[in-house]
Amino acid sequence: MKIISTNIAQPTTFEWKGKIVTTGIYKKPTDVPVHLGKEDVRGDEVSDRKVHGGIFKACYLFSANHYPYWQQLYPNLDWNYGMLGENLTVENLDEKQLFVGDIYKLGTALVQITQPREPCFKFAHKFGTEAVLQQFIDHGYSGTYVKVIKEGDVKRGDHFELVTSKENSLSIFHFFELLYAKDKNKNHVSLIIDNDAIPKSLRKRLKFFLR
Helix, strand or coil, rough: CEEEEEEECCCCCEEECCEEEEECCCEEECCCCCCCCCCCCCCCCCCCCCCCHHHHHHHEEHHHHHHHHHHHHCCCCCCCCCCCCCCCCEEECCCCCCCCCEEEEEEEEEEEEEEECCCHHHHHHHHHHHHHHHHHHHCCCCCEEEEEEEEECCCCCCCEEEEECCCCCCHHHHHHHHHCCCCHHHHHHHHHHHCCCCHHHHHHHHHHCCC
């Protein structure tokens, strides 16, 4: 896996159901390295810290390999890396091979795989239709958030180096599938609820399905 674009956003506002909303989803490529901090990417807009940023969502990664799929669905949008709201666009990122709790060296930073992205109304606004939310879920390739264990700088061309592989874990692909499945796979839930790479609130939400 290799970073092919680093992306940050300035605050952007729009009207939603009669209210003015600020978002950092309109990310653009940057030509300089970016600094991964403990709770965000330095210089990047994080408007609502209840659902973005923070220890378990310090940085969002998305695969460049899935751009053709989305470009085909929405050919009239103004396409550039960062379009899916990611800080890091990564060549050959494969959610089926990324496991919750895995730790990677990236540039001078150390990051841990945490959880998939769950699309929200701001994502729908950017694409111009709420239909994109279900399309994102159905496609199954969500990208991943990471926790920053050691702060550091990353840049285009940096490769991921696996440092620690989490035993008895769940892939990001299957985690994303689990979040939206009507009938939860209890074996998959069991792999998640004791994994400290995931926030307690999310583990508690999933533990309910083991009753």
